[in-house]
Amino acid sequence: MAILVTGGAGYIGSHTVAELLEKNEEVIVVDNLEKGHRDAIMSDKLNGCPKLFVGDLRDKDFLKEVFSKNDIEAVIHFAAYIEVGESVANPLKYYNNNVIATLNLLTAMKEAGVNKIVFSSTAATYGEPENIPILETDKTFPTNPYGETKLAVEKALKWADNAYGIKHVILRYFNASGAHVSGCIGEDHSPETHLIPLVIQAALGKRESIKIFGNDYNTPDGTCVRDYIHVSDLANAHYLALQSLRTREESNIYNLGNGKGFSVREVIDVVRKVTGRPIKAEDAPRRPGDPAILVASSEKIKKELNWEPKMADLETIVSTAWEWHKNHPDGYNDK
Ligand code: UDP
Numbered sequence: 001m002a003i004l005v006t007g008g009a010g011y012i013g014s015h016t017v018a019e020l021l022e023k024n025e026e027v028i029v030v031d032n033l034e035k036g037h038r039d040a041i042m043s044d045k046l047n048g049c050p051k052l053f054v055g056d057l058r059d060k061d062f063l064k065e066v067f068s069k070n071d072i073e074a075v076i077h078f079a080a081y082i083e084v085g086e087s088v089a090n091p092l093k094y095y096n097n098n099v100i101a102t103l104n105l106l107t108a109m110k111e112a113g114v115n116k117i118v119f120s121s122t123a124a125t126y127g128e129p130e131n132i133p134i135l136e137t138d139k140t141f142p143t144n145p146y147g148e149t150k151l152a153v154e155k156a157l158k159w160a161d162n163a164y165g166i167k168h169v170i171l172r173y174f175n176a177s178g179a180h181v182s183g184c185i186g187e188d189h190s191p192e193t194h195l196i197p198l199v200i201q202a203a204l205g206k207r208e209s210i211k212i213f214g215n216d217y218n219t220p221d222g223t224c225v226r227d228y229i230h231v232s233d234l235a236n237a238h239y240l241a242l243q244s245l246r247t248r249e250e251s252n253i254y255n256l257g258n259g260k261g262f263s264v265r266e267v268i269d270v271v272r273k274v275t276g277r278p279i280k281a282e283d284a285p286r287r288p289g290d291p292a293i294l295v296a297s298s299e300k301i302k303k304e305l306n307w308e309p310k311m312a313d314l315e316t317i318v319s320t321a322w323e324w325h326k327n328h329p330d331g332y333n334d335k
Contacts, residue, residue, distance in 0.1 A: 001071045002026040003242065004114075006057060006105065007078030008050065009036025012120065012176055012231055014185050016076060019235035021047040028070055031079065032056040035189070037332040043184035057101035060108075067112040074116035074245060075109060076238055077102065080149070083193055084124065084289055087146035098149035103156065110164050116245040117157070118238050121172045123227075123257070123294050125151045132261075133297035136172070136253050144289045154253070161251045169241035174227040174257030174296045176234055178317040179324035186324030187231075188331030196228070196318060199268050200325045203275040210279060212264050214286035217293075223264035225293040227257035230311035230320070240305040254305070257296025258312045267314070274318045 003020055007013040008029030013036065020027045027050035029041055041050055051070075055062035057079055066072075080098045081087065087094040109117065124147030125140045142148045157168040177196045179186030187197050195210075202210045215222040237256050244252070262270070268281050301307045311317055 001073035002028045004028045004030060004066070004070070004072045004075045005050070005078065006030045006075065007036060007080065007120075009033060009038060009040050009052070010078055011187050011189065012173070012234055013078040014040035015180055015231045015235040016078070016238045017041050017050055018046050018180055018185060019232065019239050021050070023239055027051070028053065028066070028072065030055060030057070030066055037188060037334055039332045039334060040185050043182070045182045045184040057105050058097070060104055063104055063108040067108050067114070072112065072114050074118070074242055075105065075114060076118040076242065077105060078120045080120065082146065084144045084146045085193070085287070087149070088144050088289065091145035094145045094149045099152050102153045106156065106160050106166065109166060110160070115164075115166045116242070117166060117168045118241045118245070119153060119157060119168055119170045121150045121154055121170045122147060123172055123174045123255075123296065125154065125172060126294075128291045129294065132293055133259055133295045134255060135297050136255055136300055143291070157251070167245050167249055168251045169245060170253040171234075171237060171241060172253065172255050173234060174229055174255070174294060176231050177228045178230040178232070178311065178320040180232060181320060183323050183327060186328060187321065188328070190331075195226075195264060195267055196271070196321055197325065199271040199279060200275070200321060202279045203271055203277040204325060204329055206329065208280065210268060210281050211284035212268075212281055213284055213290065215283045219263055219292055221263050221265050224290055225261035225263050225295065227259065227261055227295045228267070228314055228317055229257050230309065230317045233309040233311055236310075237301060237305070237307050240307055244305055252304070254301035255296040255298050256301060257298055258309055259296060259298055260312075261293060261295040262314055270314050270318050271322075274315060274322050
């Protein structure tokens with residue numbers, strides 16, 4: 001039976017597809033390729049090639065066809081819009097794609113009798129944290145529509161479990177970063193808004209400088225502190241989540257981070273060190289909706305699913321990202 005990965009041609013999705021292929025799973029990808037890249041799942045350096053269905057989760061007939069044509073055991077659901085700023089400007093676009101599309105997916109699963117789902121959620125469900133490190137039991141109070149849409153799905157999953165027995169594992173990611181060690185897949189967002197790829201673009205001379213959004217936060221150097229986690233460590237957590245659904249048939253929620261915070265200035269310094277290139281940084285106003293500090297406690301997933309990050313060190317994470325961007329300065333170059 002196959003694992004259906006929605007958004008499998010995206011950044012975290014493609015790294016998870018690579019991990020599943022490595023584990024000899026049969027993989028089917030559904031992606032509308034609006035943001036995803038065909039080449040992210042077609043490299044001959046991967047352990048095989050998934051079956052790709054190009055289409056949109058908002059198209060119910062398309063979904064029905066995918067579920068009727070394939071023998072699907074479980075779903076790993078990534079497909080969503082992910083930009084916080086855009087979600088504030090255009091919340092309905094986010095509700096439409098992130099919530100309505102997921103309800104269609106759950107309906108298709110229910111009709112096809114598929115009862116396992118791993119869901120891609122986010123630290124943005126917490127909003128401004130009450131405690132650091134953040135625990136899964138802490139209050140969820142998103143400060144932007146992106147986080148709200150993810151939390152809305154988390155709640156729908158709870159009730160879908162209650163009524164239909166569809167079991168879920170929700171993974172709340174902190175800052176996904178880095179690239180696959182093979183060098184064949186990496187981060188390529190358009191537009192790019194994430195710190196590490198933007199700083200690397202500055203190192204490559206593709207942008208003149210990096211803007212530091214806010215220098216007056218209540219943090220040691222005044223800039224925001226985040227918990228950076230390697231994308232392949234995240235991918236491995238999806239495999240473990242899938243295994244737990246197979247063996248324990250129990251729904252759960254887990255944070256995923258490294259439990260260590262780095263300020264924006266510290267990240268820029270690490271990129272300078274790894275690349276050996278000068279990088280101009282300039283102070284800029286705060287970015288609306290940014291909490292000062294987001295650091296995860298991932299003790300629960302370590303304890304319950306035996307998850308252990310293999311690339312927890314920020315220099316290692318940045319080195320893998322640097323390898324990818326140096327060799328793919330224009331990303332997949334397919335748009
Ligand atoms: N950031 C920055 N300059 C940039 C992009 C991001 O100072 O050009 C900061 C941002 O304000 C946040 C941190 O870097 O504090 C990480 O931002 P990113 O967008 O990578 O991830 P997020 O924390 O929003 O998930």
